[in-house]
Amino acid sequence: MKAYEITAFGIDHLKIVEREIPQPGKGEVLLKMKAASLNYRDYLMVEGKYNPKLKLPVIPLSDGVGEIIETGAGAIKFKKGERVSPIFAPSWIAGSPTIQDMRQTLGGPLDGTLCEYMVVHESALVSVPEHLSDAEAATLPCAALTAWSALFVYGNCRPGDTVVVLGTGGVSVFALQFAKMAGAQVIVTSSSNEKLAKMKEFGADHLINYKEKPEWAKEIRRITNMSGADYIIEVGGAGTLEQSLKAVRMEGTISLIGILAGSSKDLNLLPVLMQNIKVQGILVGSRQAFEQMNQAIAAHKLRPLVDSIYPFAExxxxxRHLASQKHAGKICITIG
Ligand SMILES: NC(=O)c1ccc[n+]([C@@H]2O[C@H](COP(=O)([O-])OP(=O)(O)OC[C@H]3O[C@@H](n4cnc5c(N)ncnc54)[C@H](OP(=O)(O)O)[C@@H]3O)[C@@H](O)[C@H]2O)c1
Incomplete structure (x- = not known):
């Protein structure tokens, strides 16, 4: 079979290689992969910035969808022909993850989804919503589940809440869609007016260009009659946290998800305690949360925003498109 490998760090070192088609063992199934999708993590992984000690070669990407073409002994949960997605952390089934769960993740250090065939234990798979195309379904395992965990597993997003999403990348657009689904008011920030116009089509109630308004927290205060937002989907990290702390309401939640704007900086933490702010770290989610999210996606016929789809060979x-940050939503790759 054909598979991509990170053979050395840097996008130019991504290589198509030949590997043996793996055979499913006890409780495992063989997937013919249909599509995969990229997360910012996959860019960091390939560049050697996520884990400079990553053992190479490794098949990249954590997210994908495949069709079951063979079942191993005792694998009874799914049938041949079903479309499924492997989960990001194969041993995190429900509840709190262990450190070991979070160390064994697809696309590094474990082989990922950018290959023609993949063997996965049935316990590390979820069914995908039927109404989604392969590419759309391939966007769910990391970005969508992270947004879902922030709003509904670690958070309790309710109708009438105000949710702020930073930027228009994969996690943020899913957070916009899920928050609207829950009846919340959503404020989107972006560096691009064109992308903001697109977010309006996806239901955003208020739009802020953070380049034109670097003190965007003031806008959020104005929009919320000075009370502040209930949830901030914080993908910027150190570079945006100061504004997020000014934008969140008393006892509101900042879901700390990404570090697009840096991971360290001098910061005044006083507002956290003076205003009972919850700063909640989020790391993707469990299989149980993924299954619940997929039920909601199916019930609401929600469609992910797919920015672009590349063939396997490209x-x-x-x-490179992800690195340019010109996308909104998700970038996908078709396989086979
Ligand atoms: N903790 C987890 O479990 C988890 C899971 C998934 C992702 N992440 C992290 O979350 C972040 C986003 O991931 P992603 O895959 O959604 O990325 P992505 O699709 O590459 O999104 C990037 C977008 O973020 C926006 N952005 C960049 N710098 C910004 C800033 N200073 N302020 C506001 N927005 C900014 C830009 O939107 P505009 O062009 O509209 O400005 C950019 O297009 C990354 O740091 C990633 O590693 C963490």
């Missing part, structure tokens, strides 16, 4: 272009 996967490196997908990485």
């Amino acid at each position: 996967a490196a272009q997908a990485w």
Whole structure:
């Protein structure tokens, strides 16, 4: 079978290689992969910035969807022909993860989804919503589940809440869609007026260009009659946290998800205690949360925003597009 490998760090070192088609063992199934999608993590992984000690070669990407074409002994949960997605952390089934769960993740250090065939234990798979195309379904395992965990597993997003999403990348657009689904008011920030116009089509109630308004927290205060937002989907990290602390309401939640704007900076933490602010770290989610999210996606016929789809042979272009940050939503790759 054909598979991509990170053979050395850097996008130019992504190589198509030949590997043996793996055979399913006890409780495992063989998937013919249909599509995969990229997360910012996959860019960091390939560049050697996520884990400079990552053992190479490794098949990249945590997210994908495949069709079951063979079942191993005792694998009874799914049938041949079903479309499924492997989960990000194969041993995190429900409840709190262990450190070991979070160390064994797809696309590094474990082989990922950018390959023609994959063997996965049935306990590390979820069914995908039927109304989604392969590419759409491939966007769910990391970005969508992270947004879902922030709002509904660690958070309790309710109708009438105000949710702020930073930027228009994969996690943020899912957070916009899920928050609207829950009846919340959503404020989107972006560096691009064109992308903001697109977010309006996806239901955003208020739009802020953070380049034109670097003190965007003031806008959020104005929009919320000075009370502040209930949830901030914080993908910027150190570079945006100061504004997030000014934008969140008393006892509101900042879901700390990404570090697009840096991971460290001098910061005044006083507002956290003076205003009972919850700063909640989020790391993707469990299989149980994924299954619940998929039920909601199916019930609401929600469609992910797919920015672009690249053929398998041009996967490196997908990485370059992600690196350019010109996308909104998700970048996908078709397989086979
Ligand atoms: N903790 C987890 O479990 C988890 C899961 C998934 C992702 N993440 C992290 O979350 C972050 C986003 O991931 P992603 O895959 O959604 O990325 P992505 O699709 O590449 O999104 C990037 C977008 O973020 C926006 N952005 C960049 N710098 C910003 C800033 N200073 N302020 C506001 N927005 C900014 C930009 O939107 P505009 O062009 O509209 O400005 C950019 O297009 C990354 O740091 C990633 O590693 C963490």
